Amino acid sequence: DTGVSQDPRHKITKRGQNVTFRCDPISEHNRLYWYRQTLGQGPEFLTYFQNEAQLEKSRLLSDRFSAERPKGSFSTLEIQRTEQGDSAMYLCASSHPDRATYEQYFGPGTRLTVT
Amino acid sequence: GQNIDQPTEMTATEGAIVQINCTYQTSGFNGLFWYQQHAGEAPTFLSYNVLDGLEEKGRFSSFLSRSKGYSYLLLKELQMKDSASYLCAVTGTYKYIFGTGTRLKVLA
Numbered sequence: 001d002t003g004v005s006q007d008p009r010h011k012i013t014k015r016g017q018n019v020t021f022r023c024d025p026i027s028e029h030n031r032l033y034w035y036r037q038t039l040g041q042g043p044e045f046l047t048y049f050q051n052e053a054q055l056e057k058s059r060l061l062s063d064r065f066s067a068e069r070p071k072g073s074f075s076t077l078e079i080q081r082t083e084q085g086d087s088a089m090y091l092c093a094s095s096h097p098d099r100a101t102y103e104q105y106f107g108p109g110t111r112l113t114v115t
Numbered sequence: 116g117q118n119i120d121q122p123t124e125m126t127a128t129e130g131a132i133v134q135i136n137c138t139y140q141t142s143g144f145n146g147l148f149w150y151q152q153h154a155g156e157a158p159t160f161l162s163y164n165v166l167d168g169l170e171e172k173g174r175f176s177s178f179l180s181r182s183k184g185y186s187y188l189l190l191k192e193l194q195m196k197d198s199a200s201y202l203c204a205v206t207g208t209y210k211y212i213f214g215t216g217t218r219l220k221v222l223a
Contacts, residue, residue: 033211042119042202042213043158056209091157102146102206106157 002026004107006092012113013082020078021110025094032075033104034067035091036060043091049075082114117141119214121203126220127193135188135201135217143207149177149188150202152216158202161188193221 005024013019025032030051035043046065047057051072061067064082069075079086089111093104118140127133139147146165150158164170164179164186176189188201200216 035213040215042204042215043211045210045212048209050209102148102163103160104148104211106159108157 004092004094004105006090006107006110008110009108010111010113012115015082015084015114017082018078018080019082019112020076021090021092021112023075023077023092023107024073025075025092026096026105027073028096029094029105030072030097031095032069033093033095034075034077035093037089037091037109038087046077079112082112084114087112087114117205117207117212119203119205119212121201121214121217123215124218124220126222128222129193129195131193132189132191133193133219135190135203135219137186137188137203137214139184139186139203139205139212139214141184141205141207141212144181145206145208147177147179147186148202148204148206148211149175149186150204150213152200152202154199161201190219195221195223197221 007022032049034046037043047067049069052069064080067077089109091109092107095104121137149161152158162177169178174191179186198221200218202216203214204211
């Protein structure tokens with residue numbers, strides 16, 4: 001399977017704990033995106049990487065959220081001091097470097113539940 | 116600011132045609148996307164429009180008018196498996212803004 005993979009698929013944590021999620025994009029895709037999605041809403045953009053450079057990020061990532069893509073391949077998203085409002089599906093997507101094709105391929109997501 | 120509006124829910128009958136509208140306001144525009152998302156699953160790509168006009172792909176077509184900030188997704192010969200949420204998204208530079216999605220129910 002050469003699709004986008006995410007790990008873990010589900011995470012239950014207690015309020016105040018830190019969590020880290022991993023995303024492995026499709027191998028030839030140099031663009032990587034993180035989104036957060038809650039029930040009944042569309043995906044909310046969090047951040048964008050082109051290779052290892054973080055080129056765009058939501059204001060959400062200036063506080064307890066941080067993302068890295070150290071070698072331009074896999075990426076991690078960390079949430080520090082989790083709050084109940086962080087409960088959501090965290091989606092990763094990647095896209096091909098060909099500028100004519102902006103199609104994003106989404107991973108299955110990591111469902112976070114903060115108790 | 117950036118904003119996307121699409122209807123919350125629509126219902127249609129199997130075999131019919133349905134049009135899902137999307138209006139947007141964005142400070143920069145580099146394309147409009149439609150994604151399909153079944154409950155509990157990740158979004159999957161349906162279409163991409165960057166120039167005005169109609170893009171057709173099988174039973175699905177998407178239209179764009181940049182001057183009006185308007186797009187629609189047209190689904191023909193509806194099937195039960197088309198019951199899903201349909202997400203409209205626009206991109207300026209690197210950031211993608213998604214609408215809340217239109218939940219389509221296809222009835223037998």
